[in-house]
Amino acid sequence: MNMSTEKTYIELYQQFSHAIQKPCAPLLNAPRDAAMDAFIRMGFPSSSIEDYMYTDLSSAFAVDYGLNINRLSIPASPNDVFRCDVPGITSWVYFVVNDSFYIAPHQPKLPDGVIVCGLNEAAEKYSDLLKQYYNQLAPNNEVATVAFNTAFAQDGFFMYVPKGVMLEKPIQLVDIMRSDVDFMANSRNLIIIDEGAKAQFLECAHTADGVQFLSNRVTEVFVGENATFDYYSLENTHNKTTNIASLYLRQAASSNVLVNEIVLHNGLTRNDVQIDLQGEYCQTMLCGMAIGDKAEHIDNATLLVHAKPHCQSRELYKYVLDDSSVGAFSGKILVAKNAQKTEAMLTNRNLCVTPTAKMKTKPQLEIYADDVKCSHGATIGQLDETALFYMRTRGLSEADAKLLLMYAFMADVIENIRIDVLQDRIRNLVEKRFRGELSKCTGCVVCK
Amino acid sequence: MLTIKNLHASINGKEILRGIDLTVNAGEVHAIMGPNGSGKSTLSAVLTGNPLFTVTQGEVFFNGKNLLEMKPEDRSREGIFLSFQYPVEIPGVSMANFMRTAINAHRAYKGLEPISASDFLKLMREKKELVELDSKLASRSVNEGFSGGEKKRNEIFQMAMLEPKLSILDETDSGLDIDALRIVAEGVNKLKRDDNACVVITHYQRLLDYIKPDIVHVLYKGKIVRTAGAELALELEERGYEWIKQQVDEE
Numbered sequence: 001m002n003m004s005t006e007k008t009y010i011e012l013y014q015q016f017s018h019a020i021q022k023p024c025a026p027l028l029n030a031p032r033d034a035a036m037d038a039f040i041r042m043g044f045p046s047s048s049i050e051d052y053m054y055t056d057l058s059s060a061f062a063v064d065y066g067l068n069i070n071r072l073s074i075p076a077s078p079n080d081v082f083r084c085d086v087p088g089i090t091s092w093v094y095f096v097v098n099d100s101f102y103i104a105p106h107q108p109k110l111p112d113g114v115i116v117c118g119l120n121e122a123a124e125k126y127s128d129l130l131k132q133y134y135n136q137l138a139p140n141n142e143v144a145t146v147a148f149n150t151a152f153a154q155d156g157f158f159m160y161v162p163k164g165v166m167l168e169k170p171i172q173l174v175d176i177m178r179s180d181v182d183f184m185a186n187s188r189n190l191i192i193i194d195e196g197a198k199a200q201f202l203e204c205a206h207t208a209d210g211v212q213f214l215s216n217r218v219t220e221v222f223v224g225e226n227a228t229f230d231y232y233s234l235e236n237t238h239n240k241t242t243n244i245a246s247l248y249l250r251q252a253a254s255s256n257v258l259v260n261e262i263v264l265h266n267g268l269t270r271n272d273v274q275i276d277l278q279g280e281y282c283q284t285m286l287c288g289m290a291i292g293d294k295a296e297h298i299d300n301a302t303l304l305v306h307a308k309p310h311c312q313s314r315e316l317y318k319y320v321l322d323d324s325s326v327g328a329f330s331g332k333i334l335v336a337k338n339a340q341k342t343e344a345m346l347t348n349r350n351l352c353v354t355p356t357a358k359m360k361t362k363p364q365l366e367i368y369a370d371d372v373k374c375s376h377g378a379t380i381g382q383l384d385e386t387a388l389f390y391m392r393t394r395g396l397s398e399a400d401a402k403l404l405l406m407y408a409f410m411a412d413v414i415e416n417i418r419i420d421v422l423q424d425r426i427r428n429l430v431e432k433r434f435r436g437e438l439s440k441c442t443g444c445v446v447c448k
Numbered sequence: 449m450l451t452i453k454n455l456h457a458s459i460n461g462k463e464i465l466r467g468i469d470l471t472v473n474a475g476e477v478h479a480i481m482g483p484n485g486s487g488k489s490t491l492s493a494v495l496t497g498n499p500l501f502t503v504t505q506g507e508v509f510f511n512g513k514n515l516l517e518m519k520p521e522d523r524s525r526e527g528i529f530l531s532f533q534y535p536v537e538i539p540g541v542s543m544a545n546f547m548r549t550a551i552n553a554h555r556a557y558k559g560l561e562p563i564s565a566s567d568f569l570k571l572m573r574e575k576k577e578l579v580e581l582d583s584k585l586a587s588r589s590v591n592e593g594f595s596g597g598e599k600k601r602n603e604i605f606q607m608a609m610l611e612p613k614l615s616i617l618d619e620t621d622s623g624l625d626i627d628a629l630r631i632v633a634e635g636v637n638k639l640k641r642d643d644n645a646c647v648v649i650t651h652y653q654r655l656l657d658y659i660k661p662d663i664v665h666v667l668y669k670g671k672i673v674r675t676a677g678a679e680l681a682l683e684l685e686e687r688g689y690e691w692i693k694q695q696v697d698e699e
Contacts, residue, residue, distance in 0.1 A: 400553065408540025409540060
């Protein structure tokens with residue numbers, strides 16, 4: 001392997017090890033060296049590795065990015081540079097700019113016991129919690145970008161919802177990439193939803209400047225027994241962005257989790273989701289949608305692990321690809337030997353609107369139990385010509401007819417949003433996106 | 449209103465229409481009958497601009513405008529409507545959204561503002577009563593999960609919403625029980641005016657018991673081989689198509 005790109009970062013790590021560690025709590029520093037060793041062993045994933053067959057991340061790291069190891073503060077406050085696409089869901093709003101945590105002004109008080117703060121602050125103040133949870137799910141030895149994150153991560157987002165607390169409103173985290181030079185951030189999120197608690201979380205990813213960005217984010221989520229957690233992610237970044245978002249979520253018994261990952265606009269995106277059902281009677285809905293045009297590239301890689309009996313999971317990913325955009329999906333459901341009475345359904349459906357759009361899909365089932373109900377399937381197709389003609393005979397222009405069909409195609413993913421106002425907002429954004437009114441990310445100067 | 453001259457059309461290089469001549473005036477109801485494979489559905493497809501068919505010869509004028517040069521959507525906006533033999537299911541697109549988009553496209557073509565939400569709902573309510581469609585119609589996906597009869601009633605509902613000048617009903621009676629047939633036919637009859645026209649394409653006489661044609665044509669091997677009054681339909685019902693086929697083949 002040509003390790004020159006890796007070499008740059010390895011040297012950076014070794015040379016600035018002290019600077020990386022200096023602003024950080026010991027808990028964040030503890031796993032760095034081992035993670036760096038794992039990274040050195042693996043190198044950035046190239047397309048020769050099966051899990052990255054359709055998305056070569058090694059070249060994405062080859063850009064000469066700046067890193068803000070010395071934690072210089074950014075010149076403007078997030079509120080000034082950013083107008084959110086999902087306003088008015090009356091949530092608690094927080095920002096992570098690159099990897100630094102900010103609280104939006106005038107936030108209502110959080111319920112007693114609920115903690116939201118920067119990850120580094122949490123590592124200082126709540127070391128007992130962090131000791132128990134931080135870096136416990138991240139597969140540093142298997143996924144190079146995760147190991148890279150663990151080695152470099154200095155801050156990010158932390159949230160803790162204690163036992164039995166139900167949050168009435170969603171928590172919103174707005175991630176903004178901000179820089180005057182090509183820039184990389186390795187931010188890290190940790191979310192703990194304790195027994196019987198309930199929370200809804202929306203994370204939006206944006207870019208604020210016209211430089212090349214690489215965001216390599218790792219999120220670990222623990223959902224306790226009987227807890228309910230919704231995780232929505234919405235990406236609206238510009239075409240010069242590489243967004244690597246890795247979500248590792250563990251469910252305890254009888255918990256209920258919904259993950260819905262929406263890529264509206266992007267450059268190169270790789271989303272990894274791994275959900276471990278580590279207790280009986282868990283319910284999981286994992287879904288996502290991607291809308292691609294121009295040369296956008298979206299790769300979703302998911303793994304659902306049914307480790308215990310009597311769990312139900314549904315997975316649904318949909319792509320609409322226009323122009324020369326590329327979509328990739330690999331979804332695997334693993335049912336362990338003792339996970340009897342598992343019900344798992346995996347569906348991936350895709351529309352290629354042009355002959356130059358490409359979709360690669362790989363749904364997989366790996367089942368070791370013998371009393372389960374599982375299915376998986378994928379389709380790649382074009383817009384239904386008969387339906388298009390039918391609609392045109394009613395006076396709809398070809399463009400309007402296509403729009404309605406593409407929009408209808410995404411309808412069931414949107415219906416899987418359990419926050420009404422967010423569902424309306426996403427519906428509106430998706431429609432705008434298909435109309436071409438959102439063909440640039442908000443306020444963007446880069447996308448042509 | 450509609451003038452077809454020497455129309456030839458083919459699909460995949462195979463000629464289906466071989467010189468159709470037909471004139472339809474405002475206020476008239478025409479029936480086009482004929483054995484299977486004679487080109488009846490092709491004629492409706494060509495008139496509405498189905499891209500699967502190629503017009504190789506001839507011309508079609510609709511209210512003085514060259515129809516064959518128009519896109520399917522513009523033909524609709526000019527006032528041509530086709531009730532499909534096999535209405536298409538469109539999962540995820542609600543009838544309300546579909547019809548509002550259609551009506552607004554028609555209105556924009558005429559230089560009118562989009563219809564207001566309340567006017568639209570009123571219009572939907574009024575028109576769906578005409579064909580006795582259920583109250584949940586607006587939120588249902590276009591034709592999805594509709595029974596055969598509902599699909600055909602839904603076609604007539606759309607016709608009522610769009611108020612075309614020329615309606616072409618392609619085998620609207622196929623797959624209908626007698627109640628549905630009555631509802632569909634009554635719907636069509638209520639929409640009939642002096643300034644619009646209707647072409648009923650059918651294999652059987654039975655729809656014509658409800659929708660009385662002024663003129664009956666027989667299509668065979670891609671040509672109109674007989675034209676007469678309503679009595680021709682009755683004769684076909686009684687004697688079948690064999691005698692006409694024989695006569696024509698001998699000619």
